[in-house]
Amino acid sequence: MKNLDAATVADATSAFGTLASNEPHDATRRMIPAAVIGNTLEWFDFAVYGFFAITISKLFFPTGDETSSLLLTVATFGVGFVMRPIGAVILGALGDTHGRKAALSTTILLMALGTAMIGLAPTYADAGLWAPAWIVLARLIQGFSAGGEVGGATAFLVEHAPKDRKGYFASWQQASQAGALLLGSLFGATLTGVLSPLQLEAWGWRIPFLFGLVIGPVGWYIRAKTREPATFERAKAANQQASPLRQVMGSYRKEIIAGFGVTIVWTVCTYFFLVYMPTYAVRTLKLPQSASLWANGAGLLVLVVLAPVFGGLSDRIGRRPLLIGFAAAILVLAYPALWLLTAFPSAATLTAVLIVFAVLIAGFTGPAPAAMAELYPPQVRSTGLSIAYNFAVTIFGGFAPFIATALIARTGSPLAPAWYVMFAAAASLVALLVGGSALRSKA
Template sequence: MSTVTSVGGHTGSQRRTAVLAGVIGNVLEWYDFAVYGYFVPVISKLFFPNQTPLVSLLLTFSVFGVGFVMRPVGSVVFGLYGDRHGRKQALSAVIFLMAISTFVVGLLPTYDSIGILAPLLLVVARLAQGLSGGGEWGGAAAYLVEYALPDKRGLTGSWQQVSVGTGFLLGSLTAAVLTSLVSSDNMLAWGWRIPFLLGVIVGIVGAILRWRLDDTPKFEELERHGDVARSPLTEAFTTFRKPTLLAFGITLHNTVAYYAVLIYLTTWLTTAIKMPRSTALWSGTICLLAFVIAVPIMGALSDRVGRRPLLIASCAGYAVLTYPMFLLASTGVPVYAFIAQLILVLLLALYAGPGPAVYCELFPTRVRYTALSVGYNIPVAIFGGFAPFIATWLIHTTGNSLAPAFYVIAASLATLVTLAWVKETAFAPLE
């Protein structure tokens, strides 16, 4: 007996296969992008030597942020392509670019070998990664939500964030395992290259999965009616200017909390609090696992109670609890640091679960890939990608190891204000 048919004539089985392939591709994409963040202390010594540890760390985090500078460009390039020619083709190109650029990082000679050219080549590779990342987030979110059943957009869309978290989890797990098994000298000599070189395998698998996908029922419907947008970027900033600006505002909390808590906090515990690196990495890895488990639960909950209550609760929770949790973690006691990080991660899951559905529900299908990607990636580039750099700089400038908490709080308050203009979209049809 055939399974129940969904929108566009796709069966439940076809829908599940498409969603699974989209999720796996997204996991592999974000593993490639995230792994740099977990090897920052090693990369700083290899590509920015002969500096004080603080300067080396700042320079390495600035290169981490440079990857985000290209994300708005990637959102335009791949967003336009995805809105004109389909989600499948754009997402296939995106993952191929990420795999190649990550593999190149693993092959780069270090500063001791070629001098200043080494960090310059690292910047070029990160720019390519950023270009790919700019096309991935919005495309994957649009793909999943457009395949979802009307009453399961929150749950289905949440798998985009599950896959992002899983990609980061794989990166963190790789770093934790290598740090535990490989000596410091060998890590500097060759161990750091392993996760980057694995990126090419990751990319090939992801590209094969995506080349086999069908396009979404919503996009196929547009094609059948000849309603595909010719200038989706122009429409995003004219016809859909307000939702594009709202996407910017609701991203502030999402991106700052994400990169401050899931990426930077591990480095903060080892550099500012002097916790053993292996301990901090394993703590972060377990918290990432909790995040991955919690996100779909929150996505499903948003289908029942609405998106706004969860988004508001997350922002309010961060505004009230971020400083106390950073204070608790600053004790350096591993169990206290773990509890603090876990609480922040679960509060973030409240936002991440319904997040992809909220972004997609702001826009109609004809401009969704472009408008969503642009509205999301500009604040990510400015406030999220440079969050580790800003946090490190704040500590140096103020002399207060807890200063990064205030940056996270400011972002949550800004988004909390923005949510006053965001309507509840959970129970309305997807345009």
Template structure:
């Protein structure tokens, strides 16, 4: 690595160095982060509004059955993510990261605006839930290519020795989408009556996201391609780690790595407001504000943990987080179910979110460093999307089903513990890559 007047040049054997200033790298990071924030905001809003959507699109005599149907539609969007990861990831590896990121944000805009405008079951009957599922599939295709494409773009744009920091900032933008969606829905829930929310208020968050997405589209149209991608296009493939590990092995590692990450996100961030409302005696508005406070801590600490992983390595942070999600869920959920004060509930959520932040700070760089540039977006997007589709997207459904089947509100903790054990075993087999060059 050479430095000249604030310009970084990263050179690997067989590659022609591509120079990019610090200011340009910061602009790259900002464009990717704002796009991800707006895009994931739209995808996440659905989870928070699941009970309202259930009553509008999946009417049922059983409230639990309607909620299960609504969360199933939420999960269907994740089934499309692996296909989106393969197709858009391949485009990202062949045509460039910029092209892939534009595709994902356009797809999310279409799906989000359409959901906000859909007629309900009372208006058009069975066509309403069918159209809702179609829109979720479109969103899923876009989201399948978004995480891998945006993460590859951010990591490849990062200066050497700061990939963890840049990855942590990028992941903080995704967590900010949870925060933004929580605040928007909390404000709307406080502004309108329950009947107004049920009738038309639920549409506002979707339409608001549709209005904001052009900002992300504009910023992504004006970004440059990453230095790593340009260098890889100019040079032949080097014989490095993924020449000795088959794509299936790498995909398996990516899937196993992501299991605890995605389960924690969708249980602790998306499903938690619903859990608090139904099982902890907390109102919907209180649950949303509790979630928002804990999310602020999550967003603020992710960059720190990313920076820290650049110093001490990725594995120590990742393995400690896996251990925490084996030990903590059962006792802390037990406290939540005992009827504590809102302050105690917020404190428990903050504890969980600090460990999620530590994993999320180190995670993007650690996962990106598994792959070479010429195949990074395809393999990372596919592996991540498969894990999210199988383990994360249906996490609220699985949590609801576990409670319904066992009759015990504590049962979702078993799923969290299982996911942490799986990921911990996989991560323990990783080599440390924090101080190696990006391949």
């Protein structure tokens, strides 16, 4: 980890001491919901778009060929990620210059706008080419918003956490992502089980998007009532020179590379196993959509519960051993998992595989947010985190559903996506083993 000057270290230490001694424990814990509710909205919409990809492909991208329509739909899912680096730079810097509250309030309002646009979008039958263009614009707005969410929310959680519980607090970033995916999966399973295919295509798919819209004002209100972390306020007052972006790109390039590497397997596993898997189960394994969504929900529930457990464990034994161990396990088990699914395609097999991988993903992503936050001092933390995370997500994660679909179409093998997951795990392992000196710290 880059050596900080003595004044910065003293400021951070003093701030943590003040926080631990003067702030009631209940007040500290109330900061978790403030970060979580907005993060939940951010990821809920991404989840339901992925879960309803097949329905959306019919309504907005009709080509006469199911595979081509699905490829266009998942490509549009990925288009939102093109804006994430831009959102990371602008909103990450906003969080470091004007405060965590300003950035987090902005992200939730933008995401609510994008969610409303999708929920109220006219279909191709009603508006022709304007319909897919409308969806693409909504995805771009959402992608810009999400670019500032992870960095801002993680910095907010870490800086409000007691000194010896940063891993636990930061892990709620991942737990809230999984909670949003779980909520979206339950919506999908319920709607596909209760409504007929015609009802689902006519109006049922809009329900989760309109529900997500309701979360926006509530999340904005809760975030507006929070206060800035004491650590950040002190660091900001002491740092009035260069812009956060200039400081990060000038002095923390190695830290950005390390965080980028950590994010690769995190994002690929999340989007393949927990967002795209219901689509994979329906199209490749020929399982009922409702059964695949319930199986997905079981895995997500495990992730919600275990991410904070592993985050708390990292406070005691360190982040890096957990990150290396679980990345290696993902590398080894990805291919056997998909082989098992294709050899014995059933709801029970799918549920078992998703639960196992939920444990592995929790083991990696529970400690990961704190490990990445600790790469940077408070005055550039939101910017550094946002850039490292979102560039990796854009390149490797956002297009994971598209890459998986394309690999299957090109090779004809349902096992082809396993190689992409294995590549992601190997890349993160290299980052941890070769360039991970900055991630060695425990707190």
